[in-house]
Amino acid sequence: MDTLNQIALPLCGGLAIAGLVLAYMLFRRRGVASGLRATAWALLPVAAYLTGALSALWTIGATVVGFVTNLVLNPMVWAGVALAGLSAVLFIVSGVMRGRRLRKSADPAVAAEAERPAVGAKPQQAPGARPAAGEPKRAQKAGPKQAAKDDDFSDIEELLKRRGIS
Structure with missing residues (x-):
């Protein structure tokens, strides 16, 4: 971390100076609103250095890069991803098969439940019967x-x- 602190101050200062030059150019060409926005962006690197947030951001970035690198380059991780995909496919196939089996079930309770009309439904008429007066x-x-x-x-x-x- 000591090396980071030695490199960070000149780097953050350079970024701030470059941003302030850009902000001055934007003041002149696009107006006050654009210049103020660029100035705000230019001050952020120095603020991150002074508050110690830069070292935290560096640690987070290094951790994310290490995780992604290990994820992409590790064959054991890819084996785990393949097994997770196979597991998902097996769950879907078993669900479809179970649904078909329940529909074709010869269980009288299931068949009676399916044939019973819903609450509030109109009773079915015979094919030759006359419709009701209403x-x-x-x-x-x-x-x-x-x-x-x-x-x-x-x-x-x-x-x-x-x-x-x-």
């Missing part, structure tokens, strides 16, 4: 495809009529 006339006269299509919009039409919107 259903729209178009659904009574049309074929099965048209009746299903009209039935989807009949609730909306009824709501609009109640609100006075045609």
